[in-house]
Amino acid sequence: MKKQIKTTGIVIRKCDFGEADRIVTVLTDDYGKIDLLAKGARRLKSKFCGRLELFNEIDLSGSAGRELHYLDEADLIKAYPEEKNVGRHRILFYLAELTNRLIPSGQQAEGAYPLLQETLYHLQKTDRLETILHAYLIKLLTFTGFLSPWNKCGICDASLNLDDPICLHATDGHLLCPDCQSPADRPLSVPLIKWVNFMQQYPLPDTLRVSVKEEDSQSVWIWLQSILENLLSSPLKSEAFLKA
Ligand SMILES: [Zn+2]
Structure with a gap:
């Protein structure tokens, strides 16, 4: 049977x-x-x-x-109501395509379903479209194991002290403590580390209540794009649409 x-x-x-x-x-x-x-x-x-x-x-x-x-x-x-806002419409298709590409068929990514449910709900209510997009990507990358928690060193697992210079691994989404850094790794600013770690740890409605500097938001997006470029064998179709 x-x-x-x-x-x-x-x-x-x-x-x-x-x-x-x-x-x-x-x-x-x-x-x-x-x-x-x-x-x-x-x-x-x-x-x-x-x-x-x-x-x-x-x-x-x-x-x-x-x-x-x-x-x-x-x-x-x-049913998701008919979306007339072009910005939201673009994000919806980007989220759907990205989720499909990051999670292989037949595999579970713990937390991904409630995250999508919650994101669709809040997307209809917020004007913080950039924040909701960044928070979704960061949470999904964390749930799928592509991003390690940004409060620890991705190599030795030591808790990070934000008074030390912290670097981002040259190709992965890991942060590195001073002992594990090499010259190819890029130093990151403390506000950026705190903001990404906040998005990883806190529920979506909380991230939508925090105000973010435009430059930090831009840095997050540039960094997310480079991570996705490394992860995906071909670009997302909806990416060009998102930028249009
Ligand atoms: Zn380390």
């Missing part, structure tokens, strides 16, 4: 398959990121009609396949 799947998730990708089917990628609470085949989803009278749109939160049930699972039922919990 096939193993049954039953969980809650958010649709982060959809693509057409065959004549009338659709494959949806869903970030779920119980199984991490999964790909599901929704048979006949593109037919007019499909039971999935309107339920598998991007950023919809759904209750789903189906059966497990080897790589691709089969979707039997999908009940809509919450």
Whole structure:
């Protein structure tokens, strides 16, 4: 008998398959990121009609396949309202693509699902679009293990003393204590270290209450871009769109 799947998730990708089917990628609470085949989803009278749109939160049930699972039922919990703000729209697509690229199919990244849920909720309410984007990326990179906690040295694990010169590892997202630094590593300012560490540790609503200097925000973005460039084999399609 096939193993049954039953969980809650958010649709982060959809693509057409065959004549009338659709494959949806869903970030779920119980199984991490999964790909599901929704048979006949593109037919007019499909039971999935309107339920598998991007950023919809759904209750789903189906059966497990080897790589691709089969979707039997999908009940809509919450649809992301139609977004008219161009800035938010761009961020949404960037978040979806990045989440899809950073979490391999069939893998769980603890905390990623509630983070996406919370981010979608706050994105509709805040004007701090840059902060919400940076906080999401930093938290997701931390949950997926690509970023080590910024209160410790990424090599010897010693707690960092911010009175010492602290460097960023030349290629990874690790901070380095004076004993572990090499000349290729770049020194970082204390406000930047504190701000990134704050975004790693504190809930999203707290980060949206902190005011940040424009220069620190810009430095975070430049640094995030270089980390993602090292991590991803090809650029994100939505990145050009984000800059437009
Ligand atoms: Zn060290």
